[in-house]
Amino acid sequence: MEVILGVSNRHVHLTEEDYKTLFGDEPLGVVKELVQPGQFSSDKKVTIKTEKRAFDGVRLLGPLRSYTQVEVSKTDSYTLGIDPPVRNSGDLEGVSEITIVSEYGEITRNAAITASRHIHVDRKIREERGLVGIDKVSVRIPGEKGGIIDNVYLKDSEEAYFELHLDTDDANAHLINQGDEVEIII
């Protein structure tokens, strides 16, 4: 079974409260709808920083969420001098501290993770593709730097677009790009 790849660069999610601290009453605009229903690349960028280093121009994804989360690759983590755990979105107990800066303010939160490899599914997709009751799969990557990627979690939402999400480390190590099709191994 094939799945389309989406590559996640470092990005930020914010709670409404943290958004207000960073952007006040400015509306959160949509720059581009993502393929996951309701999700979008917003018109807001922030700086993420630690005592060691900072990355400017990090995109805030929308809509606002019930948690503030900063997703970085392991390569980013070495640059930042932090060691965030590999986590599913929203599982933020004990994750790494990071500071998020805008023109107007800054917040420091235990919010930095490296995202688990995952595939977005919903009930209909699971039924249609024979994925009911399956928690995780592997994915076969073709090519000169190919191989098999393990521990790819199926992530349920009410309505999903069937898509594999990998971070830039996984994509760059395997020489694969946004929109590539790869094979699921169950």
Added chain:
Amino acid sequence: MEVILGVSNRHVHLTEEDYKTLFGDEPLGVVKELVQPGQFSSDKKVTIKTEKRAFDGVRLLGPLRSYTQVEVSKTDSYTLGIDPPVRNSGDLEGVSEITIVSEYGEITRNAAITASRHIHVDRKIREERGLVGIDKVSVRIPGEKGGIIDNVYLKDSEEAYFELHLDTDDANAHLINQGDEVEIII
């Protein structure tokens, strides 16, 4: 069969002629012997640059070679705005142009590659470990971001230390580090 991992950060090899252009009559000093017999981390660093960006403090490895080569990860390549092919060391036909800068001078060469995944072997190692006649293997990586890495070439030299070389993209994607032991699959 287990093999020890060595992680290669971006680095440079130089010919004697290019070394002289960049460092004149300065002797090439040894900072640290590498585990591959005769190879060393030198006391010289350079800047590697393209029209888009530069990396400072890139280590020159010794001894000098019959070719000038710059090894970068795919992640580095995006930063530099180049698209070097995946190659074995010394296979430089048609590879990417890059400029190497020292305090004293600079050279521009078709020299940038992303290194193939490889394992250093010699005749004795091949015989002792049942690897005679084998060109490439795969490697199993354990852990949360584990999987199987394909197309790992056996690289012969007269005298080798049995060691897997991966670049920082492969290491960071799989959350593995210098000195880790991983399993070869033939």
